[in-house]
Amino acid sequence: MSQPVYGRIMNYHIGIRTQSSRECLIQFAHADLVAQAGHLIGQKVVWKGKNKKFIGKIAGLHGKNGVVRVKFKKGVPGQALGTTVELVG
16 A cells, blocks of 8 residues: 655635635645646545544645645634645545
């Protein structure tokens, strides 16, 4: 079996006056270029809290350093910022 792939939640996707807790910016350790991060689009990620799992889908790229945008089904809490997510498929 292949080893699990982990990423780090960097921040919510924010605008000038708004922030969306449903959409987060995630950096994966092995994907530091746009070409590598582009292969992750469409795959699912899971953030595991104390009592809940939050499932999201990689929606697109953010910038040119391999950061991806993930849309979660429900908004992740603020405690999730800076923690890890697992790529599940």
